[in-house]
Structure formats: C-alpha cells, structure tokens
Amino acid sequence: MNEQNRNLILATLLSFAVIMTWTLLFPPEEIAVDPAAQVATQSVDPTVPLADPVTPDATSPAIVEQTAPDVARIAIETPELTGSISMLGGRIDDLALTDYRETLDEDAPIVRLLRPVGELDAYFAAFGWTATDGIDPAAVPGPDTIWSVETGETLTPSTPVTLVWDNGAGQIFRTEISVDDLFMFSFAQSIQNVGTETVSARPYGLVRRHGEPSDAKRFFILHEGLVRMSDGELEETSYSNITDHTFDERERTLADRIDVQQSGWIGYTDHFWMTTLIPATGTPFRSTSKYFEARDLYQVEAVMPPSVVPAGETATVTIRLFAGAKEWEAITHYENETGVDRFIDSIDWGWFFFLTKPIFWLLHNLNIIIGNMGWSILALTLILKALVLPLAYKSYVSMARMKELQPEMEKLKERAGDDRQAMQQGMMKLYKENTVNPAAGCLPILLQIPIFFSLYKVIFVTIELRHAPWIGWIDDLSAPDPSSLINLFGLLPYAAPDPGSILSLIFIGLLPILLGISMWMQQKLNPAPTDPTQQMIFAWMPWVFMFMLGGFASGLVLYWIANNCITFVQQYAIMRSHGAKPDVFGNIKSGLKRKKPDADSKPDK
Numbered sequence: 001m002n003e004q005n006r007n008l009i010l011a012t013l014l015s016f017a018v019i020m021t022w023t024l025l026f027p028p029e030e031i032a033v034d035p036a037a038q039v040a041t042q043s044v045d046p047t048v049p050l051a052d053p054v055t056p057d058a059t060s061p062a063i064v065e066q067t068a069p070d071v072a073r074i075a076i077e078t079p080e081l082t083g084s085i086s087m088l089g090g091r092i093d094d095l096a097l098t099d100y101r102e103t104l105d106e107d108a109p110i111v112r113l114l115r116p117v118g119e120l121d122a123y124f125a126a127f128g129w130t131a132t133d134g135i136d137p138a139a140v141p142g143p144d145t146i147w148s149v150e151t152g153e154t155l156t157p158s159t160p161v162t163l164v165w166d167n168g169a170g171q172i173f174r175t176e177i178s179v180d181d182l183f184m185f186s187f188a189q190s191i192q193n194v195g196t197e198t199v200s201a202r203p204y205g206l207v208r209r210h211g212e213p214s215d216a217k218r219f220f221i222l223h224e225g226l227v228r229m230s231d232g233e234l235e236e237t238s239y240s241n242i243t244d245h246t247f248d249e250r251e252r253t254l255a256d257r258i259d260v261q262q263s264g265w266i267g268y269t270d271h272f273w274m275t276t277l278i279p280a281t282g283t284p285f286r287s288t289s290k291y292f293e294a295r296d297l298y299q300v301e302a303v304m305p306p307s308v309v310p311a312g313e314t315a316t317v318t319i320r321l322f323a324g325a326k327e328w329e330a331i332t333h334y335e336n337e338t339g340v341d342r343f344i345d346s347i348d349w350g351w352f353f354f355l356t357k358p359i360f361w362l363l364h365n366l367n368i369i370i371g372n373m374g375w376s377i378l379a380l381t382l383i384l385k386a387l388v389l390p391l392a393y394k395s396y397v398s399m400a401r402m403k404e405l406q407p408e409m410e411k412l413k414e415r416a417g418d419d420r421q422a423m424q425q426g427m428m429k430l431y432k433e434n435t436v437n438p439a440a441g442c443l444p445i446l447l448q449i450p451i452f453f454s455l456y457k458v459i460f461v462t463i464e465l466r467h468a469p470w471i472g473w474i475d476d477l478s479a480p481d482p483s484s485l486i487n488l489f490g491l492l493p494y495a496a497p498d499p500g501s502i503l504s505l506i507f508i509g510l511l512p513i514l515l516g517i518s519m520w521m522q523q524k525l526n527p528a529p530t531d532p533t534q535q536m537i538f539a540w541m542p543w544v545f546m547f548m549l550g551g552f553a554s555g556l557v558l559y560w561i562a563n564n565c566i567t568f569v570q571q572y573a574i575m576r577s578h579g580a581k582p583d584v585f586g587n588i589k590s591g592l593k594r595k596k597p598d599a600d601s602k603p604d605k
Helices: 003-024 329-340 353-370 371-387 389-404 408-418 420-433 440-461 504-506 510-523 534-549 554-575 584-594
Strands: 072-075 081-086 093-103 112-115 123-133 147-152 161-166 171-179 186-195 199-210 225-230 233-240 265-268 275-277 288-291 295-303 308-309 314-325
Touching: 072 093, 081 504, 093 186, 093 314, 093 584, 112 123, 112 314, 123 186, 123 275, 123 314, 123 584, 147 288, 171 265, 186 199, 186 308, 199 275, 199 314, 225 288, 225 295, 233 584, 265 295, 314 329, 353 440, 371 389, 389 554, 408 420, 440 554, 510 534, 510 554, 554 584
Parallel strands: none
Antiparallel strands: 072 081, 081 093, 093 112, 093 123, 123 199, 147 161, 161 171, 171 186, 186 314, 199 295, 199 308, 225 233, 225 265, 265 275, 275 314, 288 295
C-alpha cells in the first residue's frame, strides 16, 4: 500500500468518525405533529369547532383517570396475546405478548404492552362517541361509561365479544370487538336509534399513555414516540418534541390547520412494540396528537365523520387497533393483505431506508432457510461481498499495480528530494502512464460505510434480532458479547460487566478481540508505512477499533469479522493473480521488530 492510499484510508476513517459524531450530536430533524391540530372531515363545516372526545367542554365528557377495580373484565386469549378488557369505557388496558419475555431468563416475565390506570406506565386504548346533533352530550358513551357484555365470554380469534350500553333516551350503543391470531383488533361501533328523531354522533378511538415510558431507550439511532401516516406522509415525533406543544384542557379553540385525511394511522411506537389506531381506508377522518402537561398525559386520537342515524335505523363504523410486536411478517401482512397504507414504515428504517429495507429482507429470508440469525449474518456478508466484488476487484488490481510501481516511486523520491511539487507531478505522470488510479484502493472501504450503518440499524431496531442466539455463549445477537476476561470468556459462571460501564470498555468479549485480530491480519497484506506517524496510527488502529466496538451488538461485530476475513482472502488472491506477492508473515515479523534510530539522522530545524 503506498502513501496515497494510506492517506485516503485515514481520511475515510476520519470521515467515519465525523459522521458518527455528527449523527450523535445532530440527529435528523423530526416532523412534528401539531398536537392541538384539528383535522376536519369533508362533511363538516370547517368554521365550526369540532367536538373533542377527551377535552371537557359543553359537548364532550371529561377525562376519567380513576381506577375501577370492581368493574367486570373480559379475558383476551390469542396465540400471541393475553390480557383483558375493562368495562370502564370499554378500555383495552391489560395486554401482554406471550411469545416475548423481558430478559433471556427462562422465568422472566412476559412483555406487558398495555397497563390500567393506577399502575406504573399506564397505557390503554378506548373507543367512544361524541354528540353532534339531536342527542344530548351526556347521552353518548365516553371514557367513564360502564358497559355491559351482550355476547361472548372470552375474546379469541374465533369468538368476538359485544359490549352494549343503553342511554335510556332512545339510542343503544354497541361495540363488537374481534381480534385475529396476530396483533390486530377491530372495534365495530354502532348506534341503534330506537327513538323518534334523527340523531348524529361522531365515533372515535384514542390511545393514552401516562408519561414517557420508563424503559425508553432514548438513543439517537432509534425513534420512540408518536408515529403517524397521513395520506402517504410519514411523521415521527419524539416524546420530548411532543411536550413542546401542550394542549390546554381549559380552552376550546378552533385549530389553525384544517386537514382532510383519507388514509393512514396514528399511534405510539417503542423499540419493539407499537399501539396504533387504523381507521378504514377511504373514509375521511382526523388524527390528532395532544400532550396534557398538568397530568403528563400523551394522547393520540382518530375521530371519524358523524354518523347520521334516522329513527329505527342503525349505523356502524369500524376502527382497527394494532397492539403488539413490530414483526416484519405481521406488518407486511397487514399492509399487503388488509390495505394498511405503508404500514411497513412503522418500523424505523432510518436515513438509509433504501439499504436497510433490502438488507433486512435478505437477512430475514436467509434466516428462514438457515434457521439461525448468526449463520444468516455470515451468509449475508458473503452475498454483499459478492455483489461488490467487481468494484473490489478493480481496487485490488490497482493496489497490485501500485506495488509494482513501488521501485519507480522510490527513484522518483530520490530525484525530487524536498521538492513536493515535482514529486506530485512525477507521481501523476507515473500513474497516467501505467493507467493506475490511486483513489481506487479506498473504494471498498467507502462502500462499507453505508452498509455498516444500515446493518447496525437493522440489528438494533428489528425485533427479529432481539434475543436471537448464534452459537455457544452468543445468546443474543442484538446485545454485546457477554464474554470477557472476568469470566474467562464464558468458561466461568460469572456475568460480564454491564454494557456501558467502564469495566465493559476494558474487559471486552471474545468477538471484539477476534475483530481486532482480523483487522490486524488484513493490514499485514501490505508492508508498514515508512512514515513513523502513519506507522504508529496503523499499528494502533485495529486495537482501537477492537475496544471501540466492544459494546456494539454481537451481530454487527460478527459481520465485521466475516467481512475482514473475506476481504483478506479476496485481496490476497487477486494481488497474487496479478503478480504481487503479499508477504504476510514477513510483514508481521518486520512489524514486531523495533527499528533503531538512524545515528546519522538529524532532527529537522
């Protein structure tokens, strides 16, 4: 490797560090949703304030926050979910995911997604009505309504349940709740008008969260908070940005912005879980996000157009609720089979979505074939290296030619002496005459940067990598290597230092050590640089990366080790095929020898 290529690689590594630092300090700006924005429907006069399902005023019920331990509940039992529905407001406020546990321990509790008011991280969904015409505002079911069970005992994929409430004024309200075998609920809300006059009311669904979740990651690479799709436009707003726009419960004002939304969804997303309201596609509705500062409440709403119900008739509106794990197969099923607009974008694919999406698709399908995420990552590395092989081939050929020109370049240095301009001109002439591109050597490294970021994103945000084992001590590819010198790399029954602690930065696992060795071996394909400063930088580089990446996900470190090994084999074979003979063991020996200072050399003045 010549001096030009070394400088290019150093510049690339510096760029990598700058990108990492910039992304950490200046994450991408999120599109904030105006939490007080009212989104009207086509059938509503935009100059008239819309009835709000949760803001106390003359036309809507007040927020109810008391617990109701004596209220009846209906059990939820599906292959993926377990929990119950409270008759207080018909809230779905008790929901856990049967296939997921909090930790890798066999006796660890299963993940709880929704919790009733009164518990830490209370979080629930509720559905109801607001009066619009011909009906008293107090005669519609709201958050404090006590419903009765009309049909059904347990909610399962094959047995829906129906809740009923008679207002005693001529209208009977029903909510038929059904659920599939994954994570989707359907709430069919109906008004049966047994009175003598036409009435109208507006159905809504809401998701309310009491405070920011206590287990939020708060990591720059991950979005947690509001997620909303509005007619094909994705909006993501973190909890900290939501609180910048509080909603005053004491005031009722018409919003400045009036929108008509024909399709989309709105909800809250966590690292691996999500709760989202999904109105029927093609039906205009308004979706709103609010933050009630006095009570530290986050709330999203999906409010439908008024249902006009003549005497003796019934009107029904259905709103779906996704509450569960952000599994790729489930999300794509709902997008492709049930028409949820761009639902796949509820997974945080990041800036490099054009790479993260296909990389995950390939990794997911490899895992289906192989049956192990660790081996699938190795297979993915082979495929990615095969795809960029044509560019890598040109790069390594150029490096081989550069080695052939090394004697000529040494002669050029002797002739040019301290004349840098003459040296540069001579080098450019030499490159041109031999059709060598000095920049070609850094191209494979430049290609690796977006691939590295994309795979880092995929491993970090997708639930398919959560608690995914590989071999031996690697039981979670989304977590750092749990081995360390403290437990003799898994031979002793002691836990490694907690990730993020100072000790974890020192006592790193076996995979990061193998990463450092693979980078060191790759360096030895070329002689050490003659410049002492460059020689020191390159000597320390593998070991700096080894400790720097020690706290990264095991899957990412595994990818980098495989990439280094494949690159070593490719570069060695290609350079050999073009006459260059990399002396790996000779370079190792020369690197281990200490050079004595030249007695005749004098310090520069």
